[in-house]
Amino acid sequence: MSSPNADDDSAIVRALRSGDEAAFMALVERHQGQMLRIARMYVPTQAVAEEVVQDAWLGVLKGLEGFEGRSSLRTWIFRILVNIAKTRGQRERRSVPFSSLWAVEGEEPALEPERFLPEGERWAGHWAEDPASWDTVPEERLLSSETLAFVGATIETLPPNQREVIRMRDVLGWSSEEVRNALEISETNQRVLLHRARSKVRRALEGYLGEAP
Amino acid sequence: MACSELVELVTDYLEGALEDAERARLDAHLAECDGCTAYLEQMRTTIRLTGVLTEDRIPPEGREQLLHVFRAWREGSTP
Numbered sequence: 001m002s003s004p005n006a007d008d009d010s011a012i013v014r015a016l017r018s019g020d021e022a023a024f025m026a027l028v029e030r031h032q033g034q035m036l037r038i039a040r041m042y043v044p045t046q047a048v049a050e051e052v053v054q055d056a057w058l059g060v061l062k063g064l065e066g067f068e069g070r071s072s073l074r075t076w077i078f079r080i081l082v083n084i085a086k087t088r089g090q091r092e093r094r095s096v097p098f099s100s101l102w103a104v105e106g107e108e109p110a111l112e113p114e115r116f117l118p119e120g121e122r123w124a125g126h127w128a129e130d131p132a133s134w135d136t137v138p139e140e141r142l143l144s145s146e147t148l149a150f151v152g153a154t155i156e157t158l159p160p161n162q163r164e165v166i167r168m169r170d171v172l173g174w175s176s177e178e179v180r181n182a183l184e185i186s187e188t189n190q191r192v193l194l195h196r197a198r199s200k201v202r203r204a205l206e207g208y209l210g211e212a213p
Numbered sequence: 214m215a216c217s218e219l220v221e222l223v224t225d226y227l228e229g230a231l232e233d234a235e236r237a238r239l240d241a242h243l244a245e246c247d248g249c250t251a252y253l254e255q256m257r258t259t260i261r262l263t264g265v266l267t268e269d270r271i272p273p274e275g276r277e278q279l280l281h282v283f284r285a286w287r288e289g290s291t292p
Binding site: 019021024025028029030032033034050054057058061062109110111113115116124125126127130131132133134135142143147148151152155166170171172173176187191194195198199201202205206 | 258
């Protein structure tokens with residue numbers, strides 16, 4: 001997925017300002033799914049999340065005159081979304097504080113400790129058994145709809161904050177800076193959430209590809 | 214560097230977030246560890262496969278509603 005550049009963004013903004021319906025709907029098509037997912041983290045129901053997203057689009061249109069291109073367009077859109085979602089979430093008296101939504105909690109090692117040689121051994125901390133190379137896995141199997149469905153399903157099982165960070169970074173192709181600014185999270189938290197998510201997806205794939213096709 | 218340490222640094226490595234010295238230590242380890250080389254490759258493949266997933270589709274009724282929002286905005290904003 002290509003990352004948007006300032007030229008694309010200003011072309012879209014110009015089209016929207018001139019009332020170009022197709023340009024607006026293309027933008028909606030591109031972001032609506034992820035906007036709903038993010039909104040849903042702040043509010044109690046899917047129905048409220050849908051209202052939040054609709055309000056966010058209205059906010060985008062109304063704020064269009066003031067968009068200066070200092071962030072990418074999509075970062076700006078998600079900032080508007082998150083602000084509206086927070087306000088709405090507060091009104092719905094959501095019990096969990098928003099700061100905890102993106103918090104990094106506890107320790108989550110990338111692998112089970114048994115994968116490494118134990119303390120006291122000469123090569124403590126080194127692989128008990130090397131991971132298998134995936135070079136021998138045919139490309140058709142890696143990119144098969146079954147494997148991709150498995151990856152998608154694995155991502156859905158992740159904790160919401162890890163799930164949305166890996167989606168924005170690796171599925172949608174956002175930069176770390178865009179994700180940090182859009183969700184207002186620290187660089188470290190963003191990276192730890194991404195790390196935990198990627199490590200789990202890799203681990204699941206290792207099991208999946210280790211089985212006979 | 215232990216392999217158990219490398220698997221926790223791999224994202225920082227791929228993100229270019231490691232200090233030079235740490236990065237050099239990791240590169241030195243990779244150069245003599247087949248297991249970690251395979252692990253890093255697996256991680257790269259994982260990222261590549263995740264990148265091929267498609268985005269969520271939006272339901273037609275949601276699209277309809279937003280079209281109304283846009284048209285109302287356009288009428289209100291253009292004299």
